[in-house]
Every structure is written in C-alpha cells, then in structure tokens.
Amino acid sequence: MELQLTVQVRPGKSSAVRQQDQIPAVLYGHGIDNQSLAIDRKTFIKVFRESGYTSLINVTVKGEKEARHTVLVREIQYHPVHSHILHIDLYQVRLDETITAKVPLLFTGESIAVKDMGGVLVRGLDEVELTALPQNLPREIEVDISSIKDFDAIIHVSDLTVPDGVELHYEAEEVVALVQPPRTEEEIEALEEEVAEDVESVEGVEEAKTDEGEAGEGTGDKTKEVKSDQAEQTQPEASENK
Numbered sequence: 125m126e127l128q129l130t131v132q133v134r135p136g137k138s139s140a141v142r143q144q145d146q147i148p149a150v151l152y153g154h155g156i157d158n159q160s161l162a163i164d165r166k167t168f169i170k171v172f173r174e175s176g177y178t179s180l181i182n183v184t185v186k187g188e189k190e191a192r193h194t195v196l197v198r199e200i201q202y203h204p205v206h207s208h209i210l211h212i213d214l215y216q217v218r219l220d221e222t223i224t225a226k227v228p229l230l231f232t233g234e235s236i237a238v239k240d241m242g243g244v245l246v247r248g249l250d251e252v253e254l255t256a257l258p259q260n261l262p263r264e265i266e267v268d269i270s271s272i273k274d275f276d277a278i279i280h281v282s283d284l285t286v287p288d289g290v291e292l293h294y295e296a297e298e299v300v301a302l303v304q305p306p307r308t309e310e311e312i313e314a315l316e317e318e319v320a321e322d323v324e325s326v327e328g329v330e331e332a333k334t335d336e337g338e339a340g341e342g343t344g345d346k347t348k349e350v351k352s353d354q355a356e357q358t359q360p361e362a363s364e365n366k
Contacts, residue, residue: 153216233270248299
C-alpha cells in the first residue's frame with residue numbers, strides 16, 4: 125500500500141503554523157531546493173503510524189507543478205515536556221541509490237526458558253543499522269524468541285531474516301538475544317549484603333561531614349570569644365590615653 129501525504133508551503137512563522145494545529149516541516153534531498161512546509165498534525169500522525177522511519181511516503185505539495193516527492197521521515201523533533209511534535213524533516217530519496225537506516229527489532233513469541241524456567245530475557249540489540257535501496261527497507265525485523273528453549277540458546281545476527289538486497293552492519297556472531305538463568309539464593313543474599321554495605325558507607329560519609337561542620341561551628345564561636353576579650357582589654361587603655 126502506497127502512503128500519501130499532502131502538504132502546503134509554510135505560510136508564515138513556525139509558531140503561527142503550530143497555532144493552526146499544523147506542524148512545521150522541511151523537505152530536502154536529491155534534486156530539490158529546501159522547502160519549508162506545513163503539515164496537518166492529525167494527518168501526519170496517522171501516516172507516520174504506518175510508515176515509521178523506513179517506509180516511503182509520496183508527498184504532494186499543494187500548488188506545485190511536480191506531482192509528488194518520494195520521501196522518508198528523516199527526523200522528528202518533540203517537545204521536551206509535552207512530547208508533541210515540534211518539527212519534521214522529510215528527505216527525498218532516489219530509488220536507484222542505497223541508503224543507510226536504523227530499523228527496530230520486533231521481539232515476538234514466548235521463550236520456554238523465561239516462562240517455565242524463570243529466566244530473564246536479555247536483549248543485545250533493540251535495532252539494527254542496515255543498507256538497502258529505499259523501497260527495500262523493512263518496517264521492522266521480527267525476532268522470534270520461542271527458539272530460546274534453554275539458557276544455552278542464543279539468537280545471533282546471523283539468525284535474523286532480512287529481505288533480499290538488505291545488508292546488515294554487524295558481525296554474524298553478534299548477540300541479539302539470550303535468556304539468563306534466575307539468581308540463586310546465595311547470589312541474592314550476596315547482592316543484599318553489598319547494597320547494605322554501600323548504604324552504610326554513604327551514611328558514614330554523611331555523618332563525618334556533619335561532625336566536621338559542627339566542629340567548625342565550635343571553632344568559630346571560640347574565635348569570637350577571643351576577639352571579644354581582646355576588645356575589652358584594649359578599650360580601657362584607649363580611654364586612659366585620652
């Protein structure tokens with residue numbers, strides 16, 4: 125299914141665009157000058173759910189002679205607090221030229237080593253970097269962990285199934301996922317003792333700082349007393365000189 129997105133040339137400042145429930149964007153890439161655009165927020169979110177960062181989108185700019193641009197979403201900037209989209213980068217690609225992209229791994233299935241043996245799934249990778257023609261980029265790569273039936277089983281990069289024409293940038297033996305056995309009672313007790321020692325160490329440092337502070341305050345008071353005595357001794361002499 126081809127993904128379609130209609131946009132318009134940005135009519136004004138980014139702040140004014142956002143007030144109209146649109147998202148400021150820039151379109152750049154092969155054979156075009158950078159263009160500042162405005163995209164309807166709801167429409168983009170709907171399309172991006174399908175495309176992610178690796179599926180092609182046919183973008184039409186209203187009022188432009190060229191019918192459409194074939195693009196990838198290159199970058200999205202989010203508000204640091206509210207998490208809504210602030211800006212979008214759209215990159216026009218050439219279908220005959222390979223590009224490098226990061227594709228997420230989708231972990232599926234259920235491991236017997238986790239379900240029945242109490243193990244813990246450890247992910248060596250959450251995404252993979254690969255090179256391919258834009259139209260061959262996968263949306264995601266599935267990793268079926270049901271093949272991990274015991275603690276000796278490991279899923280390597282060489283076990284991943286990728287489309288033809290896709291090149292992974294990893295060694296074949298790099299670990300994608302494995303299951304670690306549960307901790308023994310001895311390991312848990314040792315860990316609890318280590319945590320307790322760390323807490324005692326921190327408390328000891330804090331007490332030492334408190335004692336130093338109190339000692340410093342006492343010294344200050346004594347200094348004030350000495351200065352006061354000196355002042356009382358010199359004051360009568362000054363009166364006699366008069």
